[in-house]
Amino acid sequence: MTAPEQDGRRRKGERRRKLLIEATMRVIERDGLPAVSQRVVAQEAGVPPSAVTYYFPAVDDMLVAALTACNDDYLAGLAECAAAPDPLARLAELIVESSGPRRAYVAAEYELFLLAARHPALQAEATRWVGAVDAFLAPLVPDPVRRTGVAAAVEGLFLRCFYAADPPDAAGVHAILTTLVGGQASAAAETSQSRSADSGSSA
Amino acid sequence: MTAPEQDGRRRKGERRRKLLIEATMRVIERDGLPAVSQRVVAQEAGVPPSAVTYYFPAVDDMLVAALTACNDDYLAGLAECAAAPDPLARLAELIVESSGPRRAYVAAEYELFLLAARHPALQAEATRWVGAVDAFLAPLVPDPVRRTGVAAAVEGLFLRCFYAADPPDAAGVHAILTTLVGGQASAAAETSQSRSADSGSSA
DNA sequence: GCACTACTGGAGCAGTCGCTCAGGTTTTTC
DNA sequence: GAAAAACCTGAGCGACTGCTCCAGTAGTGC
Numbered sequence: 001m002t003a004p005e006q007d008g009r010r011r012k013g014e015r016r017r018k019l020l021i022e023a024t025m026r027v028i029e030r031d032g033l034p035a036v037s038q039r040v041v042a043q044e045a046g047v048p049p050s051a052v053t054y055y056f057p058a059v060d061d062m063l064v065a066a067l068t069a070c071n072d073d074y075l076a077g078l079a080e081c082a083a084a085p086d087p088l089a090r091l092a093e094l095i096v097e098s099s100g101p102r103r104a105y106v107a108a109e110y111e112l113f114l115l116a117a118r119h120p121a122l123q124a125e126a127t128r129w130v131g132a133v134d135a136f137l138a139p140l141v142p143d144p145v146r147r148t149g150v151a152a153a154v155e156g157l158f159l160r161c162f163y164a165a166d167p168p169d170a171a172g173v174h175a176i177l178t179t180l181v182g183g184q185a186s187a188a189a190e191t192s193q194s195r196s197a198d199s200g201s202s203a
Numbered sequence: 204m205t206a207p208e209q210d211g212r213r214r215k216g217e218r219r220r221k222l223l224i225e226a227t228m229r230v231i232e233r234d235g236l237p238a239v240s241q242r243v244v245a246q247e248a249g250v251p252p253s254a255v256t257y258y259f260p261a262v263d264d265m266l267v268a269a270l271t272a273c274n275d276d277y278l279a280g281l282a283e284c285a286a287a288p289d290p291l292a293r294l295a296e297l298i299v300e301s302s303g304p305r306r307a308y309v310a311a312e313y314e315l316f317l318l319a320a321r322h323p324a325l326q327a328e329a330t331r332w333v334g335a336v337d338a339f340l341a342p343l344v345p346d347p348v349r350r351t352g353v354a355a356a357v358e359g360l361f362l363r364c365f366y367a368a369d370p371p372d373a374a375g376v377h378a379i380l381t382t383l384v385g386g387q388a389s390a391a392a393e394t395s396q397s398r399s400a401d402s403g404s405s406a
Numbered sequence: 407g408c409a410c411t412a413c414t415g416g417a418g419c420a421g422t423c424g425c426t427c428a429g430g431t432t433t434t435t436c
Numbered sequence: 437g438a439a440a441a442a443c444c445t446g447a448g449c450g451a452c453t454g455c456t457c458c459a460g461t462a463g464t465g466c
Contacts, residue, residue, distance in 0.1 A: 009412040009463050016413085032321065034237035037453065048415045053455065055413095103320075110317055114310060116366045118235065126366055148371075149356050149379040152363060156355030159362075163319045163329055168351075176352040180383060212433050212442045219443085240423065253445050256425065 017055050017065075019045050024066040029104030033111045036063060064121050070108040071125045075132050082136050088181065091136075092174035095157050099167035106162040140181055150180050220258050220268075223248050227269040232307030236314045239266060267324050273311040274328045278335050285339050291384065294339075295377035298360050302370035309365040344384055353383050 023045035027036050038059060042049040056062035077094050084090035098106040109129075116126040133151045141147040157176065161167040168176075226248035230239050241262060245252040259265035280297050287293035301309040312332075319329040336354045344350040360379065364370040371379075 007412080007464070012462090013413065032318065038455080039452075049454095050415050050417095050456095051413085054415090057455090059454065107317060107320070110313065110362075113362055113366050114235065114313055114317075117306075117310070123366070123368060127368070130363070130367075143382070145375075145378050146382045149360075149383040152359030152379070153352050153356035153383070155359035155362055156357065157352075159313075159316055159358055160333070160355060163316050163326070164333075165326060165330070172348075175348050176355070179346070179349045180352040180356070210434070210442080215432090216443060241425085242422075251445055253426095253447095254443090257444070260425090262424070 013055070016047065016051065020047070020052060020055055020062070021066045021069050024062055025070065025104045025108055028066070028108050028111065032107070033063070033115075038062075060119075063115070064119070067108055067112040067115070067122060068125055070105050071112060071129055073105060074109060074129065078132050078136055087136070088140065088177050089170075089174050091154070092170045092177055095154070095161055095173050096167070096170045098158050098161040099164070103162065106158055110159060110162070137181075146180075150177070153177075153180055216258075219250070219254070223250070223255060223258055223265070224269045224272050227265055228273065228307045228311055231269070231311050231314065235310070236266070236318075241265075263322075266318070267322070270311055270315040270318070270325060271328055273308050274315060274332055276308060277312060277332060281335050281339055290339070291343065291380050292373075292377050294357070295373045295380055298357070298364055298376050299370070299373045301361050301364040302367070306365065309361055313362060313365070340384075349383075353380070356380075356383055 020041060023041050024036060027040055027044050031040075036059065038052040039049045041062065042052045045052075052062065056065065078091075081087050081090040081094055112122055113126055116122040130151065133154055134147060137147045137150055141150055153176070157168075157173055161173075223244060226244050227239060230243055230247050234243075239262065241255040242252045244265065245255045248255075255265065259268065281294075284290050284293040284297055315325055316329055319325040333354065336357055337350060340350045340353055344353055356379070360371075360376055364376075
């Protein structure tokens with residue numbers, strides 16, 4: 001009765017499974033979701049095509065696994081933002097990363113949303129993400145109507161950073177977020193929004 | 204020297220070209236962008252596969268044409284919103300339609316954004332849409348920082364209406380938009396935003 | 407040693423893919 | 437009428453697709 005994580009065979013399998021998911025993400029980033037196929041991913045990962053079939057019975061399963069993993073990653077990033085001293089500033093950084101090192105993840109995340117309309121398993125993932133964003137914003141934006149609007153803006157900003165020719169920088173995104181959250185603050189106020197006054201007044 | 208629009212041959216060709224684009228949109232809505240192929244679109248349109256090749260030398264050309272047509276359609280819708288007595292309310296209706304009769308167009312529009320990162324021709328289309336939204340919001344939101352935020356929220360709301368299991372209704376979207384635009388107005392303010400200073404926005 | 411399980415990977419099948427091509431029909435021009 | 441232009445199509449080629457099958461190998465438990 002060896003535990004799965006101690007079984008050398010299973011550990012090797014898990015490692016390879018992860019390798020395949022990462023390869024899938026790279027393919028999505030480079031050539032888009034339509035380019036994902038067993039053979040392409042296999043070559044990207046440096047494994048024979050049949051290995052892909054072994055870990056993911058169908059291509060669809062591989063896609064779901066990759067997109068779910070991507071969502072996990074984003075949720076972890078969001079949790080990190082919430083724990084930061086200035087959550088909104090950290091979120092702005094996370095958003096801006098979409099134009100650089102994390103391009104693959106944004107592409108995958110939005111392919112996820114698009115696929116969610118047709119795929120029940122991914123519908124749940126999309127809902128999970130939306131719920132997390134709402135929870136993240138709750139302490140900062142008490143009004144639920146405004147909060148939904150800010151959440152929508154976060155989605156839009158992710159998207160814009162991904163496809164725009166000249167994406168905004170972290171400071172710009174931060175200014176936008178504070179403006180939408182603050183409400184009465186008209187222009188990009190230089191007030192560092194680091195005080196936690198709003199967390200106590202309306203909890 | 205007959206004008207192209209009077210030539211019976213060309214008119215028939217244009218009609219068929221339009222038919223193919225509409226078929227492409229239907230395929231995108233039903234099975235997603237990866238499902239688009241010459242043969243599938245041909246069957247959807249009820250024409251032989253070679254007819255697709257005749258009008259669109261490559262599948263990529265067909266995709267670009269369909270997505271551009273979709274963008275044209277959205278830009279026309281936005282122009283109509285700007286001309287309405289209450290632009291924001293009309294925009295809310297346009298957004299909510301994404302969960303119903305115009306599902307195909309939202310799917311296509313976001314596939315456009317995703318493809319834009321890789322395809323120059325679609326990059327220009329995406330920029331055109333973003334510019335139009337900005338122009339639409341300009342009279343309503345003077346502050347450019349806030350305006351960019353509201354524009355991002357509009358994108359996010361479109362997306363949410365598309366994939367959400369229970370999408371918001373027009374009144375809800377309208378409340379969100381007025382809250383974000385109004386700034387200090389916390390809940391859905393009843394202020395009718397019916398000034399007609401935005402007649403200059405063209406295209 | 408043995409049986410058992412997890413993983414490996416080459417071969418191959420039926421189907422679809424994008425795309426070409428040669429020849430056909432309809433419409434316009436002269 | 438003839439010639440030209442635009443539109444139309446069935447056949448088919450090589451490449452790729454998802455997926456199956458099955459004879460292997462490596463690691464585990466006894």
